[in-house]
Amino acid sequence: MTDWLDQAPEAARLYLNGKRPEEIECMVSDLPGIARGKAMPAGKFARQSRFFLPRTIFHQTITGGWATVPVPEDATEPDMILTPDYSTATAAPWTADRTLQVIHDMELQEGGPVPAAPRNVLKRVVAAYEARGLTPVVAPEMEFYLVARNTDPGHAIEPMIGRTGRAAAARQAYSLSAVDEYGGVIDDIYDFAEAQGFEIDGITQEGGAGQLEINLRHGSPVKLADEIFFFKRLIREAALRHNCFATFMAKPIENEPGSSMHIHHSIIDADGRNIFSGPNDEETDAFRHFIGGLQHHLPSVTALLAPYVNSYRRYVKEFAAPVNLEWGRDNRTAGLRIPIAEPQARRIENRIAGMDCNPYLGIAASLACGLLGMDEQREPREECNGDAYDSDQGVPRGLFDALELFDSAHALHDLLSPEFAKVYSVVKRTEYDEYLQAISPWEREHLLINV
Template identity: 75%
Template sequence: MTKAPPAWLSQAPEAARSFLEGHRLDEVECIISDLPGIARGKAVPAGKFARQKHFYLPESIFFQTIAGGWGEAAGPSGFTEPDMVLVPDYSTTSAAPWTGDWTLQVIHDAVNAKGAPIPFAPRNVLKRVVQAYRDRGLEPVVAPEMEFYLVARNLDPARAIEPMLGRSGRPAAARQAYSMSAVDEYGPVIDDIYDFAEAQGFEIDGITQEGGAGQVEINLRHGDPVKLADEVFYFKRLIREAALRHDCFATFMAKPIEQEPGSAMHIHHSVLDKATGQNIFSHPDGSETPAFRHFIGGLQAHLPEAVAIFAPYVNSYRRYVRDHAAPINLEWGRDNRTTGIRVPVSDAVSRRVENRLAGMDCNPYLGIAVSLACGLLGLDHEVEPRAMFNGDAYSGEADMPWGLFSALELFADAHGLRDLLGEDFARVYEIVKDTEYNEFLQVISPWEREHLLMNV
């Protein structure tokens, strides 16, 4: 006699239920995104998950750096590591098809003992910004693009990262953007990405070869910002797992290979009027509205303050290279990929604005949150953009911070942005990033050994 599935599964998406069809659920992974976007949490037997309504983790996971250190961000109570309560969001239930047993993942929300959201949990930060739109009668819509590299296994941090070997036995070739033959070179990895995505219920809008050696782009369909951020969070893990099956690595570093383009997470935005469902960027006759201009103006005015979130590591700033497929300024243009803010070709209903600043190394919840926050500040204060840029924007002057330290200085004074994101989040983020930067400064690089050892 087949045992009935646990009652909570009735709240899970159809894809998760289909994945388990004819099988007994073995394990549930209770996960949450930390500041870098790493999945933290615990794996529990399916029976235990069904009996418990929430789980616990120390809130200090949000104070940890990418290198495993700790920022002194606990606040006035000191580093006592109190537990936060993890509450499952059953709508995020998703298969983990790479595991050896029948496992589901569930993203959890973090609250304190009184049920209030933990302010520095990235998913809560994004929910806070989305709610700010809804408080104004608006509904934000986003569509992220994910760029990443498939590279050869690299077990030695001192060794340069190299492209993976394709099925021909040759390294993936660079400068083959949109080449179907280039995608075919690592077709087995792509096939597993498709299979994993289907098992998890994710709809891929398209996969293309980008301009770098072994660089791939995946586009997702537009939708609710929290749902899309959840999908990017899940996708990073499934792509890594698909690559490992084929003896290679997937990396989301902003700039993994010298002389190759960096990897971005371009974010497309539109905003709907909740009452009518209409895109506020377009008049009924199809013409552009003041809100369209003001959203662009908000991005131009506030994106420099947000770069510390879009570009969270020292490596991130290696991506912003003139004439190298990444913006160096905040000009805006129509169908112009040299500008930091692009207006793609579209009809009036789907009129949108693309932010090209964010790197793929940023936390998807935080990257989408801060991008939406910049646009909302433009709407609130009716910020007019500069004149549209015509021509090659790489010929213009740079107007962005060019390192993590200067980006954090701008973020420290971004009062309007910090209010929307939450001051407690901003405080913790600053402290953790300062700690990471200091960790980086303790490492002597190959460049220093090569050029300074015998010459200074």
């Protein structure tokens, strides 16, 4: 029998350095993007070709509660079949033993992909492009905060303490000195990423106190979503080594900018040409229609790009977050930005998604909006050449409104999967009900004795 490690990426084999792994973490992404699965001895993993988890893991809320979804499996909790995707095998270099992580494909017992699985949702959207002879390419940017350890939810989140003994400073965007404040964490991020075979395009200080951005090289949407899924865990582990937390909350600290996951898009045809650029390097109909699709359909998928009540705290004017769906060339006030690039690298940057979104779902939603725009030949509005913050063409400002738009977006449901759309909506509404049971410090301060 062929050794399964022969199918693993070179980085995983280099990490093992000729030795056998000791443990395998078999994992999938749930709706929030949390890794679910099983850890097992490597010898046992090598002897089996699949394992099982209940399909209802996709009905679980971020609090650990369970939504009641009107689908047959909610009552009986049948298993789904998980088979390893060996191409995703990667090191877990923070562990004490030789551990590899492997993402698994999820199928129904009767055959076919599990509809509610986020990775399958993205695969479904990519397949829709492939059916049209197209290959989508994405490049994500990941923003996050390094913060002081916080074990009491009643306490406000504070910036981490840097090597100088001072709290990380805000308003230091692109400062190399600010990056050096937490150089130890960044060194571990680089070391872990190298061990896992991930290529970082760059790390910069963002505008918030302790806020960083990591850019990843462009590539396949599923591969890049896998990497973000792995990266979130990698970054958290690097932070814990230095007595701080890494957080991907959209808005963790009051009066500081939020954290986004900007998504750059381009599309390649069967001949390897970028369809956003014509034979004379001009912008094409496909380029305009993709923008038009984003402008028209993004409000309907904002619930996927901004999945929590906290997500909407990020959409504040003048806090480096878009509150509009305008488009413009090299214009960072616009929700849809066209970066400076050569014609063969012409791309569209969606700046709406928060870093708290599930990467599979965020990328799938954005690609689906652009594809619908091309199918519908939707023309964009006029380019915004000024301050797009003045625009009133915005995204929903709260989760409940976003879910109302999502529930009525049937064309998008067909692309993403109607069953997924049903499950997602019920889970998010259950989370919203859970949130309403929590009383915030603001309410206690201003309402307790004043109303």
